[in-house]
Amino acid sequence: MEWIQLPLGLLQTNAYIVYNDEKSCLIIDPGEEEKKIRHFIQKKGLQPKAILLTHAHFDHIGAVDSIREWYSIPVYLHQAEKKWLSNPSLNGSSNYEGIQPFVVNQANQFFTKEGEHSIGGISFYLHETPGHSPGSVSFYFKEDGFIIVGDTLFEGGIGRTDLKGGQEGQLLKSIHNKLLTLPEDTYVLPGHGGVTTIGQETVHNPFLNEKRF
Incomplete structure (x- = not known):
């Protein structure tokens, strides 16, 4: 399994494309910047x-509809944020001057619990990691040694x-119980x-001092 990081947009939000030897991604x-994503693909x-979403804040969803339509593929999101894509108040896009309110069509599928998933022949473990937002999740690719944490x-x-x-x-508990327990x-x-x-983060991250838990 391989991955590429693509920093996109004004806030340089990282999109990731994960792909296998069979070229599924x-x-x-x-x-x-949907054109930048399509160019790499x-x-x-x-x-x-x-399309998998770690959560539904506006800077992570701006190209969802265009990419979904172009490739005719489903969008997956945690059910705790089921209404966020189409609600600028929830996805945060209405909070900033100069940013067009984001209204994105509803996800096609919803994650409901932690566990193993396989989509398009690519397998991963879904960790529920709320705190930054109620439906934040992390995608763990155990065999390949990486996790996408939003x-x-x-x-x-x-x-x-x-x-x-x-x-x-809640965020600190998610990090401590779901992430720092990984290799x-x-x-x-x-x-x-x-x-x-x-x-690196266990040793050097100043926000993860044990006294804060």
């Missing part, structure tokens, strides 16, 4: 099978919790910024 968090000769954990930081539905205590050499692929590892 999953598109995760297509925030903007065409260049690699990939066959998109689905805005839950960053290199030297954690997700903000001042947006609708955010809870700092130290697991690559952490965040929604913004550079790639890090579980071991």
Whole structure:
């Protein structure tokens, strides 16, 4: 399994394309710049099978409808944010001056619980990691040693919790119980910024001091 990180849009939100030897791929968090996503897919000769969303904040969903329509593929989102795609107040796009309110069509499929999933021949484990938002999830590719965490954990930081539905205590529990329990050499692929590892964040992330739990 291979992956590519594509920083997109004004906020440089990381989209990820995960693909296997058979050229099947999953598109995760297509925030903007659908042409840039399509260019990479065409260049690699990939066959998109689905769009997966770590959560439904506006900077992660801007290209969802255009990509979904272009490839005729379903969109997967956690059920806790079922109404967020079409609601600018929930997805946060109405909170910022100069940003067009985002109204995206409803997801086709909803994650309802943690566990193993296989979509388009690509398997992963879904971890529920709420705190940044109620339906935040992380996609763990165990055999390949990486996890895509959205805005839950960053290199030297954690997700903000001042947006609708955010809870700092819940976020820290998610990180501590779901992420830091993974092997130290697991690559952490965040929604913004550079790639890090579980071991790096366990030792050096100032927000993960045990006294905060």
